[in-house]
Amino acid sequence: MQWFKTPFIARCLMALTFVVVLISGSYELVFVKLFVTDEIATCVVEFPISKQSLWIYIHQIVSIIHIIVPLLINLCSTAGIIAIVVKNKMSIRMVNKCQLYAHLLSRRQKKISLNVSGPFGKLHAIGDEPSPHACNRSTGIRSSSKSLTVMSINVSATVYSSNDEVAITWTPVLASCIDDFVGIYFVNIDPWNACDYFDYKFVKKDQRSTSWHMANLRHQLDSRYYSRDHNCSGNYSLITKSPVIEPLNYNEPTHAHLAYGNRIDQICVSYLTNSSEFIPQCQYRLSPLSLNFQQNGTITTYTASYMCEEKATIWGPQPFIHPGYMHTILLENLRP
Structure with a gap:
């Protein structure tokens, strides 16, 4: 039934409906007469006496069809629209349920993976x-x-x-x-x-x-x-x-990361070390052989007291260890 929904078929059906309505009512043009009395004009359909009963029967059938068919079309259209709306809402609810289930399943899998996967590369069943x-x-x-x-x-x-x-x-x-x-x-x-x-x-x-x-x-x-x-x-x-x-190096820079800033000419450089003794600094330029531009940054960290979960607020090798110091440097006025 997909062909029935194509725009070409829909246009053809609309044109056919219009033509059928015109043809079905065109016979009235042959038998219609105009009477004018006392400044009152009246249109009357007068059928031949020889076949008057037949034409009256045809006229009644056509009139009934002109009343019932539009009513049926409106009822079917309304029922179809309601069915489509209900189906879409049910589909949306089903999608939401599937997404919620997938989210819960993902959280469960993440929770399991956190419990069974070690930080030093061991996978535990x-x-x-x-x-x-x-x-x-x-x-x-x-x-x-x-x-x-x-x-x-x-x-x-x-x-x-x-x-x-x-x-x-x-x-x-x-x-x-x-x-x-x-x-x-x-x-x-x-x-x-x-x-x-x-x-x-x-x-x-x-x-x-x-x-x-x-x-x-x-x-x-x-x-x-x-x-x-x-x-x-x-x-x-x-x-x-x-x-x-x-x-080998207790102050080894780790977790280096580049990110866009708020403007197209900004880049944010971040990394992690074990020390807050030195001001973070980045040297840069277009050529690695002449890094004569430099920019200082900021240092921050957090402790167990910043955490929300009860276990994470306890210092220890499994609940919480010091993350080190996070160094952030914002480079500006860069060439796109």
Whole structure:
């Protein structure tokens, strides 16, 4: 029925309707007569006496058609318009419901991804729970009572830059648990606090190595091996830890970003460092060999007290760590 909705067909139907109406009423022009009496003019349709009954019958049918057909057209048009409006509203509501569902699903997926994806490049399946997520964060034990032997954890590098890959290796233990794990920590995190990791990786049977995709947290870090006591049903205990891993440059500029300003001749330069000691400065020009233009910027930061969520207001390796200092420089009067 799509052909019925094309503009050409619609125009043809309109023209045909007009022609049919004219033809159906044209016979009256043959039989119409004008009577003038006492300054009153009257038009009368007078049919021949020989076939008067037939013409009267035809005239009545035509008159009825001229009344009913426009009425039916108006009723059908009104019903069609109402149906289209209702359908559009239902479609809009359905789209809104789908968008709301997609938004809720997206938020749920983001929430799940935040819970299962570590900042040092480890993807954790939902099946990894409940451990070490559910390990007892309020208690711990001073040393392992298990007869485990992990000689040491070795690292491929003791200094790193952002996005470096640091491999760690160890000798497998003989009586490991299914939820043994290695984690990466601030060096000042108490060994009792097994769950205060930045990221972790479960250790599979006979596994000897893993790696961290490093992020510059501007702190010294180490890797630790934890296992459970009491036939793998007790608290996590520290088995061993690695040498200290530290940033090659504690004040390494990270997260550099360029953005348009309010005008076409403005560019906003921003980056992150560990220090607010020095005024941020940008040198620029058309040629990298002669950067003789320079512009100073501003420094800002935020702390846990600025956050809204309860967990984010607590200082710690998982709830909140200091973000560093954000440097912003506005370059103006640039050539488009």
